[in-house]
Amino acid sequence: MRAAITITFFFTLCLMSVFYRVKGDPVLVLNSSQSSQSSEEKFNLTDREKDHFTVTIRNISAEERGVYLCGVERDGSDDRPSKTSITHITFIKEIELNVSSQISSVQVEAYISKAVFITCKFPQEFIENKKFIQKDSSEKIPVDEQNRWVRHDKVLMYDDTSEGVLKVFIRDLTAADEGTYRCGVNTADDHLFTEITLKINQADHFHASNESAAVIGERVKLSCSYPEKHETIKHICKENNEKICQSISSSEKQRFEFSDSTAGVFTASISNVSLRDAGVYWCGAETRDTYxxxxxxxxxxQLTLTMIRREGDSVEIKCPYDENHTKEIKHLCKGKCFTPDAQNIIRSDEDYVKNPKISVKDDTALNLFTVTMTDLRAEDAGKYWCAVKDAFNLPIELMIITKDAVTHEASVGGSASISCKHIRNQAQRLFCRRDQLNICVRDGVHVSSNNRTNGRFSLTEETSAGVFTVKISNLRAEDSGKYWCAEESSGSLIFTEVQLHVTGEMTTSDTKRETSPEKEKPGFFCQLPEA
Incomplete structure (x- = not known):
């Protein structure tokens, strides 16, 4: 980009104005008698005022870098010197002109309270050079270290020498973050930069933060919002330990799929979910410029993981930790560690012989703390937290299916009453139909303590007897399938499986059995074990 610069110098004597450019040898001179007034000249000296003169340099380029001197030329009198006068020059001011080379200019839009991730690309020959960020007219913020994240107030920067880029991450955006930024690299002469105009939109019409749970080995879908008004690339990234949202690695991308749901909304699906997928994901839109x-x-x-086990099974809970915590004590707790209601399961320095059902392994080479629990019981259901000092992993939710599965047969057109015995009076009662338990509870609930009637499904409670009963009326052939009666308390979910078979047309005797009190079927029980 070429521009013009105007420099104004003040003096008190009405003498010949002189502007010097010092660039090696010789000294280049421009004075008011030699200056052309043509606007096409590279240098234009205007000496029309009593106490100052102005020099304009057009089409600025790197060639105009250097030291300039301004002064007045005189021959000892107060008059302007003649062509034959013997003169001398009094210097008034010295100025060093730095000319930066702008690579490109880009506008970036972001949103209040959200985050923005910017990657600046530089020519290959400057990969090892020091990078910087500059906002408006403030001082440069240097990136003093390479290949690691460096924080300056809210701005985080990463000088990636392997890719020759500078990464910039700003989260929790406010109106004060709006402005013009320079994303630059220092060169031998001066520096190169890309100018970024960051606009912060005040209106936040995007979905709030969500919590999602996924069953290990299954697929999970995350609903994402993005700006509609630009042609953009759908983007998803995952926070690291420093809460910087980084792109999904190429080896993992093959498990991610994108699909449009509605205008401004897309779905990101993760297949074959594993322990490494737990964490906080950000969705958004990516725009690209040359540089x-x-x-x-x-x-x-916030994606947490769910493990489903049956009574009597075993489970491994793996807890990765930062390499700086290798020598620290690791904790596994039921409930968030170090809180009053948390139950300590085991510590890395404890002898697990105290509880033969629990064993622990701390692999310092892999930075992985693993706890194995055997012979699971219903009361083992709940959320488990791994912690090292004040650092926490996201909880892992353990759901338990009781051993006592129930099978029941009924006829089309009739009704079925399903009685479920619960353990705790303060628990939420649920009844649902889905193969995946976590989806069953969150998205497939037919009736619950909070929603007792839903179409042909109704729920009644007998608190004193510790039983809740679900009635399904006007049965259809498609009602056949797997159902679950469940109890939820403080994140602890216990299930009993129910298989319902709906067969044939209802006969006269079926009608009498369903409507006659003395001949009515007693139903069947989803009995949850006592705590």
Whole structure:
């Protein structure tokens, strides 16, 4: 980009104005008698005022870098010197002109309270050079270290020498973050930069933060919002330990699929979910320029993992930790560690012989703390937290299916009454139909303590007897399938499986059995074990 610069110098004597450019040898001179007034000249000296003169340099380029001197030329009198006068020059001011080379200029839009991720690309020959960020006219913020994240107030920067880029991440955006930024690299002469105009949109119409749970080995879908008004690339990234949202690695991307749901909303699906997928994900839109890529992050998901086991099974809970915590004591707790209601399961320095059902392994080479629990019981259901000092992993939810599965047969057109015995009076009672238990509870609930009637399904409670009963009326052939009666308390979910078979047309005797009190079927029980 070429521009013009105007420099104004003040003096008190009405003498010949002189502007010097010092660039090696010789000294280049421009004075008011030699200056052309043509606007096409490279240098234009205007000396029309009593106490100052102005020099304009057009089409600025790197060649105009250097030291300039301004002064007045005189021959000892107060008059302007003549062509034959013997003169001398009094210097008034010295100025060093730095000319920066702008690579490109890009506008980036982001949203209040959200985050933005910017990647600046530089020519290959400057990969090892020091990078910087500069906002408006403030001082440069240097990136003093390479290949690691460096924080300056809210701005986090990463000088990636392997890719020759500078990464910039700003979260929790406010109106004060709006402005013009320079994303630059220092060169031998001066520096190169990309100018970024960051606009912070005040209206936040995107979905709030969401919590999602996924069953290990299954698929999970995350609903994401993005700006509609631009042609953008759908983007998802995952927070690291420093809460910086980084792109999904190429080896993992093959498990991610994107599909449009409605205008401004897309779905990101993760297949074959594993322990490494737990974490906080940000969705948004990516826009690309030749030298800059920006990602406007608009909403996030906290993805926790669910493990489903039956009574008597075993489970391994793996807890990765930072290498700085290798020598620290690791904890596994039921409930968030170090809180009054948390139950300590085991510590890395404890002898697990105290409880033969629990064993522990701390692999310092892999930075992985693993707890194995055997012979599971219903009361083992709940959320488990791994912790090292004040650092926590996201909880892992353990759901338990009781041993006592129930099978029941009924006829089309009739009704079925399903009685479920619960353990705790304060628990939430649920009845649902889905193969995946976590989806059954969150998205497939037919009736619950909070929603007792739903179409042909109704729920009644007998608190004193510790039983809740679900009635399904006007049975259809398609009602055949797997159901679950469940109890939830403080994140602890216990299930009993129910298989319902609906067969044939209802006969006269079926009608009498269903409506006659003395001949009515007693139903069947989803009995949850006592605590």
């Amino acid at each position: 800059l890529t920006s990602v406007s992050l608009t909403n996030n998901h």
